[in-house]
Amino acid sequence: MPQPPDDERRALSAFGTRVRELRRELGLSQEDLADRANLHRTYVGSIERGERNVALLNIHRLARALGVTARDLL
Template structure:
């Protein structure tokens, strides 16, 4: 029996750096201000701004709250971040 070895190289994506732009993209689609999203998510508007600019590294709980405030599931937000990281947006 002969087995073929296929090497697949995973391209590292910096999803963490793309979470902020993903939040901004969804927020702008909904035409929400940072303050409105903060109110919906139960977070301060300055925190939303810091997340969008990559100055804060949000926890999963905060990301879930932001996704809820955007009216989307967390996996949609992460998928958007993956697309942005891969340069496909």
């Protein structure tokens, strides 16, 4: 993925931070969350580091796995 402009990098990083916060609140490991969301563990790690331009369906999967709405993740 080419280096996105600052505001885009901030958007990806904010999303990743939000996922990490909610995951930790639930006491889940990245692996636990990946299993719940039917995603690969390394993908969850890269999302949390703000390295992924996550698509809508995975946003919904993560939200469901974290017990929140997709809106809560943005």
